[in-house]
Amino acid sequence: MTDVESIEPGREPLNPAELADTTSGWRVEVVAETGSTNADLLARAETSETGVVRVAELQTGGRGRLERSWISPPGAGLTFSLLVRPDTDVRGWGWLPLLTGLALAQAIGPQARLKWPNDLLLGPEGGKAAGILVQSSGSAVVIGVGLNVTTTAAELPVPTATSLALQGIDERDRAVILRAFLAEFDARYAAWLAESGDAGRSGLAAAYRQACATLGSEVSVQLPASTLRGLAVDIDPAGRLLVRPEGRPGAIALAAGDVTHLRDAAR
Incomplete structure (x- = not known):
């Protein structure tokens, strides 16, 4: 000990x-x-x-x-x-x-x-x-x-x-x-x-x-079967991260994921 x-x-x-x-x-x-x-x-x-x-x-x-x-x-x-x-x-x-x-x-x-x-x-x-x-x-x-x-x-x-x-x-x-x-x-x-x-x-x-430094940043999120890249736009009422993928209008809600900050967006 x-x-x-x-x-x-x-x-x-x-x-x-x-x-x-x-x-x-x-x-x-x-x-x-x-x-x-x-x-x-x-x-x-x-x-x-x-x-x-x-x-x-x-x-x-x-x-x-x-x-x-x-x-x-x-x-x-x-x-x-x-x-x-x-x-x-x-x-x-x-x-x-x-x-x-x-x-x-x-x-x-x-x-x-x-x-x-x-x-x-x-x-x-x-x-x-x-x-x-x-x-x-x-x-x-x-x-x-x-x-x-x-x-x-x-x-x-x-x-x-x-x-x-x-x-x-x-x-x-x-x-x-x-x-x-x-x-x-x-x-x-x-x-x-x-x-x-x-x-x-x-x-x-x-x-x-x-x-939260993640919000407003371009992120890469490692998911179990794929990698999601996009803009972190908000946190939803359940505490999930909302990420808007490149080239898509809607956001995807993530309950978990390994996040990497790629670039800070202008705020």
């Missing part, structure tokens, strides 16, 4: 007692090492109460979309999952990764932009600094977040990734970032629930559109 001695100097381990005292409404667990915080909470989904947050200093078996592996050095990133039980129509749960991304972007600051459906981008090149994975089990939804905080260029999994440190963002205290995220998530999630999961009435849809 990983311990605090394996965390490099300058990367402070998280203090579970401090987080427990300063994250009202959430029960935060900090573990030195685990395979996957999402898998941990999914295994407890039937019995765990809502509002539990599991944070790992080192995650060895994390998976993103399309089963991509993801490992961050101990203490370099903020890797956590939270369990909620939204009492809303499951057809609106497609907004949960978008809500999570928006809360994370607001916690980090105005430099952060979002790529539909689950990436946080930083810097002029739009490097990926965080990914989000949402999974459900019965009435429980587990939301996983992996954010590169002090990750160096040599530690990044791919050249197109980045971190808060590499982009010169001053706030690198992972406890501060986690508390800010949970506060932002709380507010957005409560408003969304109050409107029965309606992203329009709750203000979620408008705020997400404002923060």
Whole structure:
């Protein structure tokens, strides 16, 4: 198991007692090492109460979309999952990764932009600094977040990734970032629930559109059996991306897909 001695100097381990005292409404667990915080909470989904947050200093078996592996050095990133039980129509749960991304972007600051459906981008090149994975089990939804905080260029999994440190963002205290995220998530999630999961009435849809770098961009979307290229024009009421293919007047609604930004359109 990983311990605090394996965390490099300058990367402070998280203090579970401090987080427990300063994250009202959430029960935060900090573990030195685990395979996957999402898998941990999914295994407890039937019995765990809502509002539990599991944070790992080192995650060895994390998976993103399309089963991509993801490992961050101990203490370099903020890797956590939270369990909620939204009492809303499951057809609106497609907004949960978008809500999570928006809360994370607001916690980090105005430099952060979002790529539909689950990436946080930083810097002029739009490097990926965080990914989000949402999974459900019965009435429980587990939301996983992996954010590169002090990750160096040599530690990044791919050249197109980045971190808060590499982009010169001053706030690198992972406890501060986690508390800010949970506060932002709380507010957005409560408003969304109050409107029965309606992203329009709750203000979620408008705020997400404002923060989303995908909208107005030429995109390539890798689908299971084909690739779609076109202009990303909007997000529909179910949280799906609307893409207008080249040479066609109508838009296609996508519930999922691997999106690549090709070119920003004039706005």
